[in-house]
Amino acid sequence: MKVEKILQVKDLNISFHTFSGEVKAIRGVSFDLFKGETLAIVGESGSGKSVTTKSIMRLLPEHNSEIKSGEILFNGKDLTKLKDKEMQKIRGHDISMIFQDPMTSLNPTMKIGNQIMEPLIKHQNMSRHAAKERTLDLLKLVGIPKPEIRINQYPHQFSGGMRQRVVIAIALACNPQILIADEPTTALDVTIQAQILELMKDLQKKIDTSIIFITHDLGVVANVADRVAVMYGGKIVEIGTADEIFYNPQHPYTWGLISSMPDMDTDDEELFSIPGTPPDLLDPPKGDAFAARNPFVMKIDLELEPPFFKVSDTHYAATWLLHPDAPKVEPPDAVKRRQNQFNGLTGVSVGTASLEKGSQSQFPGIKEGK
Template identity: 80%
Template sequence: MEKLLEVKDLHISFHTFAGEVQAIRGVNFDLYKGETLAIVGESGSGKSVTTKSIMRLLPEQSAEFKSGEILFNNKDLTKASEKEMQKIRGKDISMIFQDPMTSLNPTMTVGKQIMEPLLKHQNLGKAEARNRALELLKLVGIPKPEVRLKQYPHQFSGGMRQRVVIAIALACNPQVLIADEPTTALDVTIQAQILELMKALQKKIDTSIIFITHDLGVVANVADRVAVMYGGKIVEVGTVDEIFYNPQHPYTWGLISSMPNLDAADAELYAIPGTPPDLLDPPKGDAFAARNEFALKIDLEKEPPMFKVSDTHYAATWLLHPDAPKVEPPEAVKVRMRKFPSAKTSLSKGGR
């Protein structure tokens, strides 16, 4: 598969009155043409900071790229000028933000907002841009587009506003579409419609999607691969089946165990104990160790490397070391692992 985007050993800090917050601490991932990569984790894990750094939308007065590369079509975006980024944003890489009401300008008609990237990046005349805006409204399923084109954001429902935001993001047929929790502000029914819409549109325009969410249920429906983030790092990455049915990192176990199970309505919902680490002073060793009931002594002393589980599946946990003791994952995880033909029901049966 063709590699569109490559993030290499990315470190990003924020300089605050309290000190330096080490928000991103060595993130690595790739994005391939036509795939959907989901980045999941709790609030504060670094998901949005990572993806906003790709668009270079972090505040310059406080954010600092400490080291690493973001290679897009073999160009390092961390070294690109603002003028160069303005040519890329909206044209080659687009973003759908979490709240459609704050993403849209309340003083401009929806039509003008959809036409804006077309006029800037596609060099279309106003008449051509208007016709393309009508096509985009139809594409995202908005009825009576001729009427809607002249209306303002407050005249649309939440779901329809998010469809407009998607239309703007797709206006120039971007190579990469970043969706930052695009369904969080919507009810469950509209959420499902928006997810179906994004899957259908991806096939039509052959774009690659980075989908940020804390909802693993959403991930199962949209992703090809999943990267699990914790404490400013990616701690596990694999195909959607590998992450859901053969998870290896205790943090991923916790996320999966905390998902409601419709087959066991009376079961107590699991919650990961404790809170994420303070990145003003990142912990030594594994950042998840303090919340990990399976933590080993080495977890408190040394950061684990990424151990290979398969050609597509890696996890940063000392439990995968050949000398680690045998550990049984939680029951909710074992139930899922039994459904995955190649899954192991426990860890550390010899080296990975």
């Protein structure tokens, strides 16, 4: 059975014009989102996660941002070409967003009932009475007790977890086809985090929406994602199923992220920390953006940007280490443990990847090492 692509992002390039110059924030990002799936986008601060998803909603600041090239295709329409009035019909109706901090995304001067009713009246043309009934149903759906009382209360009368549930209710009000969750559990303690994640998984099954989940917390990703895209320096550097990214990562940056996360098998070994800082996107590096922080860097990393190498039908990574002529390197112990588990579960050993079709086939300097 063929799975429907609900969103296609193709070779997206976004810049910000600042006093210091042009910041090339997004550099050739491409990915698909399928109906009913959860795609997690992970990476450290400044990697381009939020800029990518805000561009889908067309919420980037108008005064200094520019979509230089690329397409964002939703239901056959290129969202980058739509006027603001056309986007207003899509925002909140077809594509909704849950923001990081519910206290700043809710209006402190409005009762939460009115805030949930607003998109229903605007997009669904409901009467106030019908919108109020639907709001009560939504409050029950997201697990807020005594909705008849809560509907008339203000945001400051709710706890952090309850405010986030209200934000989710607003986002889900019109049964959107795509829900973008921008680090929705960052400001919450771990117990409430787990409740919110469980709630989102349950709601996804009920309304069959597709979710793009932005986070820097790999532990969160393991619980919610079907597929994972790893971003670094304004680019996607690895993409695959959640199991492939967690148990068979191929990019050195993903190795660093995995190794910096404690798990049940972590003994007294010191957790890994990725050295250095992210690249300056005012002047992006010529070759691999991760080269300056990569302990396995080769000469070619400094000269040529790596293409995507195919690890499996669903797993691709942009690193020269996957080239057949590259020297074999040993990943960190935490990654090797996971790869052994992956091999045991799938019966597939970690081998040489193939070059993605359409890329160059000859790469001078790959054998020259460091």
